[in-house]
């Protein structure tokens with residue numbers, strides 16, 4: 085049966101003394117009253133942490149508290165497993181190389197409905213929940229939107245009682261911690277596991293995963309020709325399970341993350357031969373596989389360890405699903421009836437040849453039978469159109485590491501192209517375009533093509549993105565099997581991104597329209613009735629100012645910059661990338677600076693410009709963009725002519741927890757990517773939910789946000805995707821825009837001459853040169869339009885009621901952007917799973 089592979093979950097032991105002991109007789113481990121929680125907390129302090137409360141550190145208290153909360157999930161977790169077993173349910177296997185979960189503690193308290201009692205219990209022992217919660221290290225097992233989406237999906241799946249097993253990698257080091265030194269990004273390692281992880285539970289299963297070696301053919305008992313892989317290296321995969329509680333339901337699903345370890349017997353053989361150092365080296369090499377999360381570097385292509393990571397976690401997960409399927413007493417030929425597997429981008433797409441291999445080589449399936457099951461099992465979500473981000477592996481690297489998989493891919497490709505040849509006779513160009521094996525430059529395996537060919541369903545993550553996939557990137561496949569393609573616009577969980585992050589606004593909403601919206605976000609529409617109620621708008625504004633003051637305090641304490649909570653908070657937080665155009669915003673701030681200095685802008689709307697985001701460590705231009713923002717901050721924050729009306733702040737180490745602090749404080753949400761480049765974006769949804777008004781291009785989910793909130797409640801600027809394509813086609817000349825716009829010219833010249841930056845003209849020369857000569861993301865083309873619309877924003881912000889109305893309507897109309905809606909659509913159209 086699914087989920088039945090362990091006798092009972094056993095707590096992970098991080099330190100010897102942390103083993104759970106018998107508790108005092110008065111303790112009710114599932115009890116939820118303040119008194120029960122207090123007793124439980126005291127017991128865990130003594131028996132789990134092993135320190136008297138009086139001498140405990142906040143970290144000790146956090147560990148005791150986490151154990152209290154985990155206890156409350158265990159009954160429900162076992163109940164969920166039992167329930168799935170009894171009903172022999174169809175299960176989703178969600179495969180993702182990244183999960184950006186964010187802190188667990190407060191989220192679990194919210195979802196389990198324990199928060200008020202817990203606050204009281206802690207108060208009774210003289211402690212403060214928020215202070216303890218701040219000790220939790222964030223599990224940053226993802227780079228950005230893709231990993232955070234997987235985390236939101238897990239929350240929604242549990243909330244909607246959908247049976248799911250999430251699978252991924254238990255990286256020992258997650259996304260790096262970002263420090264800013266003299267305006268430059270410095271990366272520090274993220275040791276999130278150093279004090280143990282109270283949210284994970286060890287399981288008693290493990291699997292072996294092989295690498296390298298060669299393949300052979302042989303005749304089986306019946307004289308049939310078969311293939312086998314004779315590998316050279318074997319690694320063990322050990323599962324660590326994290327319970328994922330739904331909101332106000334008893335469903336607790338499981339996220340299973342794999343850690344790589346040496347295979348004991350392998351180690352031992354080397355050890356016995358006397359090669360101690362060799363044995364240790366083998367062990368370390370095996371463990372390397374789950375050591376560190378890869379950042380989305382420009383040089384991401386062709387990293388062998390990354391392919392090893394992908395194959396490692398995908399193979400462990402498939403072996404696990406096949407075993408669970410067989411334990412149900414089911415035949416493997418019905419695997420696709422009981423399981424549906426979603427590939428979160430191409431990272432786990434090696435699962436397609438791996439399932440073929442497992443079925444054919446280990447379970448004697450014929451090609452056709454194995455393909456029938458495989459092709460009906462997988463769904464593939466694409467998350468980017470950027471060509472440099474589409475995964476392709478050099479053939480020799482791939483074949484050296486996974487020789488049997490390369491053979492299988494060749495055969496998938498051959499059979500597929502044979503089929504295409506009969507559909508499109510004499511169309512060699514099309515055959516070359518559709519082949520999984522790329523022939524331009526170094527020959528390579530193109531994973532997106534493999535994923536498309538091996539899946540029953542393919543989807544993009546916003547309407548425009550899906551359209552561009554269908555019409556451009558994957559056009560040949562769309563033309564061939566249009567019924568496999570669909571759009572699933574992303575969403576975010578309102579539990580973490582509204583209820584947890586913005587309690588003041590949530591109290592006001594609950595008091596005004598009740599709580600039905602907690603599980604159906606469209607219910608927020610009830611707020612529209614209050615859009616013209618001045619008293620209500622005043623309270624709305626008050627709640628927002630509370631959040632702004634709290635962020636202002638954080639900025640003052642951590643960065644020693646004073647910002648005015650009454651100023652407009654203009655927020656641009658996301659990964660740093662040229663297509664997201666943090667530099668467009670920086671140029672605009674400089675243009676305001678110039679206009680204030682020369683007296684042409686007389687009465688500017690006081691504004692605080694907030695930036696945050698990480699640059700991939702080897703992405704030189706992105707790092708230079710951070711330096712530019714920080715230099716602009718130094719300039720305007722210290723000039724007496726501007727410092728009282730504008731402040732620029734770069735918030736270091738943007739993360740889930742910092743996001744929770746920032747989004748509720750945003751007045752203006754900057755979504756200014758070059759049209760056609762942002763697949764969806766999800767930060768835009770979080771800000772909309774919290775009442776920020778968007779300034780944005782017609783890109784990704786912006787288009788749908790604008791449709792939902794109404795054109796009059798959205799500030800639109802910039803070229804559209806077709807206009808960008810036309811401009812490019814006609815021969816884009818960024819310098820012409822520079823010559824034509826006096827404002828732009830003044831700003832660019834100011835940077836080039838070093839006038840803004842104490843005479844330093846060298847630092848930003850590569851950035852300016854790039855913009856003037858090439859400008860691949862149309863920064864200069866969109867500059868004037870951006871500037872004009874910003875003037876409208878500033879004027880609009882001065883009319884407090886009109887702005888409040890826009891803000892309220894953004895929240896009221898954000899219902900579509902709940903990940904609950906997204907998950908319902910996946911369940912209905914792709915996974916064929918009932919929703920609770």
Ligand code: 26V
Nearest residue numbers: 229230380381382467468473545763764765766
């Ligand atoms: C990867 C790379 C790697 C090579 C260098 C350039 C580059 C640029 C971007 C990426 C990210 C690829 C996958 C990804 O994270 N996509 C994001 O997925 C989100 C969830 O669907 C979506 O909201 C974002 O728009 C999309 O960028």
